[in-house]
Amino acid sequence: MKLGEIAASLGGRLIGDPEIAIERVASLEGADTGCLAFLSNPRYGAQAKLTRAAAIVAAEGYAAEHAHELPCPVIAVDNPLLCIAQIVQLLWQPPQREPGVSADAWVHPDATLADDVAVMPLAYVGRARIGRGSRIFPHVFVDDDVEIGAGCEVRPGCVLMHGVRLGDRVLLQPNTVLGGDGFGFASDGDQHAKIPQIGGIEVHDDVEIGSLCAIDRGSFDPTRVGRGSKLDNLVQVGHNVQIGQDVILVSQVGIAGSTTIKDQAVLAGKVGVKDHVTIGRRARIGAYSAISGDVPDEAAYSGIPAMPHGPWLRIITRMKQLDKTARRLRALEQRLEQLEQRR
Amino acid sequence: MKLGEIAASLGGRLIGDPEIAIERVASLEGADTGCLAFLSNPRYGAQAKLTRAAAIVAAEGYAAEHAHELPCPVIAVDNPLLCIAQIVQLLWQPPQREPGVSADAWVHPDATLADDVAVMPLAYVGRARIGRGSRIFPHVFVDDDVEIGAGCEVRPGCVLMHGVRLGDRVLLQPNTVLGGDGFGFASDGDQHAKIPQIGGIEVHDDVEIGSLCAIDRGSFDPTRVGRGSKLDNLVQVGHNVQIGQDVILVSQVGIAGSTTIKDQAVLAGKVGVKDHVTIGRRARIGAYSAISGDVPDEAAYSGIPAMPHGPWLRIITRMKQLDKTARRLRALEQRLEQLEQRR
Amino acid sequence: MKLGEIAASLGGRLIGDPEIAIERVASLEGADTGCLAFLSNPRYGAQAKLTRAAAIVAAEGYAAEHAHELPCPVIAVDNPLLCIAQIVQLLWQPPQREPGVSADAWVHPDATLADDVAVMPLAYVGRARIGRGSRIFPHVFVDDDVEIGAGCEVRPGCVLMHGVRLGDRVLLQPNTVLGGDGFGFASDGDQHAKIPQIGGIEVHDDVEIGSLCAIDRGSFDPTRVGRGSKLDNLVQVGHNVQIGQDVILVSQVGIAGSTTIKDQAVLAGKVGVKDHVTIGRRARIGAYSAISGDVPDEAAYSGIPAMPHGPWLRIITRMKQLDKTARRLRALEQRLEQLEQRR
Numbered sequence A, B, C: 001m002k003l004g005e006i007a008a009s010l011g012g013r014l015i016g017d018p019e020i021a022i023e024r025v026a027s028l029e030g031a032d033t034g035c036l037a038f039l040s041n042p043r044y045g046a047q048a049k050l051t052r053a054a055a056i057v058a059a060e061g062y063a064a065e066h067a068h069e070l071p072c073p074v075i076a077v078d079n080p081l082l083c084i085a086q087i088v089q090l091l092w093q094p095p096q097r098e099p100g101v102s103a104d105a106w107v108h109p110d111a112t113l114a115d116d117v118a119v120m121p122l123a124y125v126g127r128a129r130i131g132r133g134s135r136i137f138p139h140v141f142v143d144d145d146v147e148i149g150a151g152c153e154v155r156p157g158c159v160l161m162h163g164v165r166l167g168d169r170v171l172l173q174p175n176t177v178l179g180g181d182g183f184g185f186a187s188d189g190d191q192h193a194k195i196p197q198i199g200g201i202e203v204h205d206d207v208e209i210g211s212l213c214a215i216d217r218g219s220f221d222p223t224r225v226g227r228g229s230k231l232d233n234l235v236q237v238g239h240n241v242q243i244g245q246d247v248i249l250v251s252q253v254g255i256a257g258s259t260t261i262k263d264q265a266v267l268a269g270k271v272g273v274k275d276h277v278t279i280g281r282r283a284r285i286g287a288y289s290a291i292s293g294d295v296p297d298e299a300a301y302s303g304i305p306a307m308p309h310g311p312w313l314r315i316i317t318r319m320k321q322l323d324k325t326a327r328r329l330r331a332l333e334q335r336l337e338q339l340e341q342r343r
Helices: A003-010 A042-050 A060-069 A080-091 A309-320 A324-342 B003-010 B042-050 B060-069 B080-089 B308-318 B321-342 C003-010 C042-050 C060-069 C080-091 C309-320 C321-342
Strands: A013-014 A024-026 A035-039 A054-058 A073-078 A163-165 A177-180 A185-189 A190-196 A199-204 A214-216 A223-225 A300-301 B013-016 B024-026 B035-039 B055-059 B075-076 B162-168 B177-180 B184-187 B192-196 B200-203 B213-215 B223-225 B300-302 C013-015 C035-037 C055-059 C072-075 C164-166 C177-178 C185-188 C191-192 C201-203 C214-216 C224-227 C301-304
Touching: A003 A013, A003 A073, A003 A080, A003 B300, A013 A042, A013 A060, A013 B055, A013 C177, A024 A080, A024 B162, A035 A080, A035 B003, A042 A054, A042 A060, A042 C214, A054 A060, A054 A080, A060 A073, A073 B213, A080 C191, A177 A199, A190 B080, A199 A214, A214 A223, A223 C214, A300 A309, A309 A324, A309 B308, A309 B321, A309 C309, A324 B321, A324 C309, B003 B013, B003 B075, B003 B080, B013 B060, B024 B080, B024 C080, B035 B042, B035 B080, B042 B055, B042 B060, B055 B060, B055 B080, B060 B075, B060 C301, B184 C080, B192 C080, B200 B213, B213 B223, B300 B308, B308 C224, B308 C309, B321 C321, C003 C072, C003 C080, C013 C060, C035 C042, C035 C080, C042 C060, C055 C060, C055 C080, C177 C201, C301 C309, C309 C321
Parallel strands: A024 A035, A035 A054, A054 A073, A163 A199, A177 A214, A199 A223, B024 B035, B035 B055, B055 B075, B162 B200, B177 B213, B200 B223, C035 C055, C055 C072, C164 C201, C177 C214, C201 C224
Antiparallel strands: A013 A073, A185 A190, B013 B075, B184 B192, C013 C072, C185 C191
């Protein structure tokens, strides 16, 4: 494809030769002849100046100032990140998936499949309902009493146990489990009797869930993941948890039972959250934090145990001075002793 | 079902109309007409007073005092938590699983299957032995040289490699792996040569293991999980680990190789345990702790690195004062300097 | 097998009766009649003296000094750990895997399979290329556009999405996922638009990856795991991460996107690493550390946040003294007050 055509398709301003041929997308460092690369953040400007890419997509502000320093033509756009999807669609050919229901899948005769559903070989679909255009990959287990909306993609090895409901355009990465039993036991002295877990799971529209996540079914009412939320890999969501809209849970986050995460909250990697607490709207939790109580709306928390981010940073600074503090304390004691003895 | 029948079946005392129709179980907040809800902990009394449930099951002590404040009939029982299983059995219809060995499963001709074993479509069973009434779900892999006791349930996508032994009534949630190789390498300078791992795994009666857990085979002798222990999701158990009876391991716990966890110990979420240590009987380890040495019987430990819980709480308190401490230290230094100069 | 034959095969010095029959390998504690055990570390000498093993393999230095204290014959060798593989090969019979491509697997007609490839029942192989002698276990998903080298073993339930390349002799433990989409979103105000992830994954020769690991595909260029590196279970590797040669990542490590881990680095259990940082060659990161910046070559780092190991240990020591420090500070204030009042 010609660079001029790409620039036009993006509605961008081309600085350079429109006839250059572009074959694929690459990173600034990985790019070679025929590659189009992205400069999404000005702090990688140094890499842009060294790239072997055939052309770069950059923000209009950066391009206006630096295009003459770059070794190749530039397409200047408003927001390079938001252009990537368009470019990829122009230049990248995703693997073709077989449409239709494979004869090598196992599908219950009472399953209800809408038009254009793909059920790939070796998938299992019970008495479930699957909406238009959704794709069920090999080795996926869709139990009885599961509902999957339209345009969903359930990648290989995912398990959807009974009582799971997916909205539309939900994407599940491989080997994720929705609907394992919640971890509920009544401990009578030393032994632990299972409390049955019969609630389901509701995953709303436009959610993406990473590989190898575990979302447990609710005890009685459903565990919920709200519209547009994105979960990274290896995330644990306990029973009865209520996750709002557009929430971000980064890899290896763990959320204990009956906790509420409000809309647009962001939990960085490896955060742990106690049961029965509430993380406020737009709260931002730093990586490797342990949340043991409620977090207010808009707050930034960090630390073990977590507290507002500013005080935590000051504690970290003070911790690093502890050795020096101990020496100052010792010196004070000695000076004081001298003063006392002199009287 | 009528409320009076349910009360009779639980051996509870009904305060209210026995003719009310109950259709399903729900939480206090999620309940609606036709729902029976549970008040398992008096601290949720406020929710009970606002519930739209048709009736509530509550502890006798609570009911005697508060029944008149509740918006609906009450069944008073000794322990509401222990009644949930009975109620669910009365009111909830679990998904029906097909009995027998599916023609769409792959079963080795030398597999030994007891009566009433279910092997569902797309499961794989090698030269293994499976006890009476156990259920093998789709996409489960049961290797050669595996033994599964009676009344077990192995949910979709679990992998049981050779040398794994399950007792009776073991429940494995989806996509859990028993019998990956232990992480054992002999490092000769910079490179790492694999040390063969040939021990198996013993999982004793009445164990439940959550979704996406990894329990590694022993190096030579088996890794063990004792009777009645319960593991949550995404738990890591290294090679040669010996877990006692009725142990609780909450989500994302990681236990390094050759460690011993004694009976009734409880490890909260995200705890990490070093290799070759012993956690004592009934020890309780707080969430997000890093255990780097032995923990005595009955002890409560927390922290990074973990120590007895009381001292750890005091350290946390002191850490939060570090900024103030630094200011006090600076003030002392100035006052002392003034004193010294005055002489 | 006779003990004398084993000693000869190991090139070891036998102290004791060569006619003793050995049937299997066991640990010092688990050993019984007919067992050969290993003493790989002199600190387990006490266990060696109590073992019921028929014979022990021990280091020459240890054997020369202590053979007469042991209850059984000894084979003295240079490095007992390095002998285990040989012994296991002599005494242990691994499960036999069916050769060839099972009629119960699903294999795309355009897949390219070299000689001696095993594709077991219920595996799925798309338009992929698989090298000589590699084994694909049941319920493995090999997507279109995947390349697997020679002598690899892909255990049950693994998922290899398009664009994944494995070198030779790569071993994947069960239910591991290679090629889930990287966690990349462009957040426009509150909502999160997916940035397509089209890079692949390169896993070089002699890599072993544990159970339930998630390695994400790169954004444009491949995520890489270098030759000889070993990953334990439940490890997260984000998009664009570059892992060098002979790196060790212990269980539950998480590495955020675009980070570089150089050759021979060792990250202990539960370590978290920020995005876009570099961990130096032969760096050693202590368990439960949070890396938030670059780590130099050869450095030992620990802590939350991580710092050089020595200073971190001193901080830990000082933290434990904080209560005492607070009392000393209070005492100083009182003494100083008295001094000031006396003037």
